[in-house]
Amino acid sequence: MAAVSAVLQSEWTKIRTVSSTVWTLASALLVTVAMGAALCALLQSTFDDLSEAERATFDPTFVSFSGMMLGQLAMVVFGVLVVGTEYSSGMIRTSLAAVPQRATFLFSKIAVAGALALVVGLATSFLSFFLGQALLGEHRTTLGADNVLRAVVGGGLYMGLIAVFSMGVAAMLRSSMLSLGILVPFFFLVSQILSAVPKAKEVARYFPDQAGSKIMQVVPDALNSEKAPYGPWGGLGIMLIWVAASLLGGYLVLKRRDA
C-alpha cells in the first residue's frame, strides 16, 4: 500500500511542475486584489452618493473583498485543472496503477491542492484587506476591530473551499471542459442572477458561494443586502456541506467507474 506521505509528496511534485498552477493561482490573487482595490478607491470617492441604508450598513472589510467575485473563477479553474488534467491526459491510469487505493490517491491530491489554494486564498484576502483599507481613507476599519479578523481569515477559507469544491466536481465529471463549462457560468452568472430574482433568491442563498461568502461580512447584511437566515459560521457550514457532497460524489465516481 502506497504510503500516504509518499502520495502527498508525489502530488506536490505534480502540482508544482505544471505552469497552470502558477498562472491560475497568480490570477486568483492579482484579480481579487486589483479589483478589490479599484472598488475601494471608487467607493471612497463616491461614498456620499450611497443611500442612507447603504451608508448605515457600510462594511469596509466586505467591500475590500469585492474582487473575489471574479478572482474565485481562477480558483475554480485551478481546482478543475488539478483533477481534470489527470483524465484529459490519461495520466489517471498511470496514477491509479501506481496507487491502487483510489481514496488515498484522490484525497491526497485534494489535500495538497486544497492546502495550496488555502494558502494563496489567505494571502489574497489579507492583501485585499490591507490594500482596500488603505484606499478607503476615513471609512476604513482595522484588523483589531470586532469580527474583522474572522472575516479576513474567512475570505481565505472561502477561496480555498471554492477550489476544493471544484476538484470534487471535476472528479465527478471526469473532464476539465465539462466541469469548467458548468462551474464558471454557475458562479459567475447563474448564482448572481438568481440572487436578484425574488423567489429564486430564497434558494440561491443556499448555494455554496452565496452561503460561504457570509463569513466575509463584518456588518450583518452588509451594504443593505438581503437578510440571510444563517450567520457567518452557519453560511460557511452550508458551504462545507456542498464541498463534502462534491468530494463524496467525486470519490464514489472514482471508486466505481473504470479508469
Add this chain to the structure above:
Amino acid sequence: MGLWRMIEAVGLTKRYGAKTAVYNLSFHVRPGTVTGFLGPNGSGKSTTMRMILGLDRPTSGHVTIGGHPFRQLPNAPRQVGALLDAKAVHGGRSARSHLLSLAQLAGIPAQRVDEVLGVVGLQDVAKRRSKGFSLGMGQRLGIAAALLGDPQVLLFDEPVNGLDPEGILWVRNLMKKLAAEGRTVFVSSHLMSEMALTADHLIVIGRGQLLADMSVTDFISANSADFARVRTPQTEPQQREKLTAALIEAGGRVMSEPDGALRVTGVPLPRISDLAHDADVRLWELSPHQASLEEAYMRMTQGAVDYRSTEDQLAHLQQPQPQHGGYGTPPQQPVVPEVPQQGWYAPPPPGQNPYAAQAQSEPAQKPEDPR
C-alpha cells in the same frame, strides 16, 4: 515471488454496455519468458491489460498477479511496471518531473529517475515538456516509467508502436533481457513477425476470446508450411483446370491466388512438374515458397477481425481511364477481384490446423497445456 503462474486470468469477461470486449479469457503468464499477446484491432488486448492492472473491473472472472488481485498488492509500483498508453502524460510536465512524481509514489530515490532516463535514451530531453515529444520519445518515456520500480512483472501495450528500427531492436533486446533476468514480461502487439522474434510464448485473441496459447516454436513448426506456386498459361484457362484436377487426384491441396496462380501443398515440386507433363499442361511458373508467420497469424484471426478494410472504389472521384493492356494483364482476361475473405493464404499443413476446430467450435477453450 517464485510463482509459476505469475499473471493468471480466469474466465475474464468485460462488457461495456452491450459491447463485449473480452469474453471468458483464461491464460497465465510465466516468469522468465517474454509472452506475446496478439490480436487484431479491438480484440481486447488493452482491455485485458487494464483489468490486470485493476483499472477496469472485470464483469466476471478474475485476474491475479503473484496470487493477488492488483489492488491488493503491497507497494504495487515496485512489483509491477506497465506501459499502457505512451500519450498518457501531462504534456506540460517535463519527462523528469513526470517520472519523479511516479518515483515518489513508491519511495524510489530520485537518482533512479535519472538512471532510467539514461536507459531509454531520454537524458538530453529530460527537462523538456513532454508535449513536444514524438511518438517514439513518448513510447520511451512510458517504458522508462514501467522500469522505474525495477519490477518483477512488466506489462507493455504495443511498446514498439511509433519506434524507428533502431528503437524496435532496442525494445526487442530489452524485453529479452528483462525475461532472462527472471522477470515476467507480457507484451502486446499486432505484428506476428515482431513477436516471433521477441517472444517465447504466444497468447492470441480475437474478438476478446482466446484463439491460441502456445510456444512460438510450436507456432512456427505448425505454420511455416512450404507451398509451391504454379502458373499455367493465362490464355488457356482449361489447362489450369486440368492441372488442378490432376494435382488433387495426386493428393495435393490447391488454392488459387488473386492473380490466377495456384498454391499447391502436399505435392513436391518435381512431382508437380511430372503431373503437368503427363497432363500435357505447360507451366509458366513453378516456384517454392514458404508461408510467412504473418500469413498464418492472419489466417488464424481472419474470422475474428472486427475492422476490415475494403478496396477504396473512388467511384465518384476517378476519371474514366482509357483501357490499355497492362503489364502482364492481357486485355481480354477478366481481372480476378481481390477478395480477402477467400482463403488464399497458405493452406495449413494437411490435416493439422491447430486452431480451426478451436476457433470455430469452442473459441474460449484453452488448448491442452503441453506440460
